[in-house]
Amino acid sequence: GDSVTQMEGPVTLSEEAFLTINCTYTATGYPSLFWYVQYPGEGLQLLLKATKADDKGSNKGFEATYRKETTSFHLEKGSVQVSDSAVYFCALSDQNTGGFKTIFGAGTRLFVKA
């Protein structure tokens, strides 16, 4: 079945450092890919998404490119801030299931130090 694997955390960075959180997926269909962010004690919020191969999603300085050849959707940010400290979830939604089943990775916790 479909699955999402993302790098284990926690990831600890200093402010203004470069961030990469790796995410790879397996899917039999043509999934849409997502990054969600969860701040402490809150629900998840959509950070960015890409619906087809070679699409780049971007938001708030974060970027991720849908790479079909490597089945990857790595999250990057050029300069992190303390306010970026959160848990980041990579996810896929397979159009073959009408988008009703979203598969989430285990989440990667990011700590950014001042």
Place this chain on the structure above:
Amino acid sequence: DGGITQSPKYLFRKEGQNVTLSCEQNLNHDAMYWYRQDPGQGLRLIYYSQIVNDFQKGDIAEGYSVSREKKESFPLTVTSAQKNPTAFYLCASSRAGRVNTGELFFGEGSRLTVL
């Protein structure tokens, strides 16, 4: 502002008691979902509903029940049959049908602790 409201935010339960978590949305979404989140794990789907008066089991439905009598509401009951109910519960919604992009909109969650 449109969104999803979950209540209560924190809930304590004695073993053997059923509890019901509320989820209300004013986004006019057809599909609604319940997820369970445990520390260090991803989200696991409990139940989902694509339309009023219809719902489907997710991956971990045992010990849970839901109803969908109104488009706006999708309450989750954690029954005494759920062996390990202490967790963070998240409700979500999405568009359905041809306009569904797969994007989920989440509430702020309900934390259930069994004493």
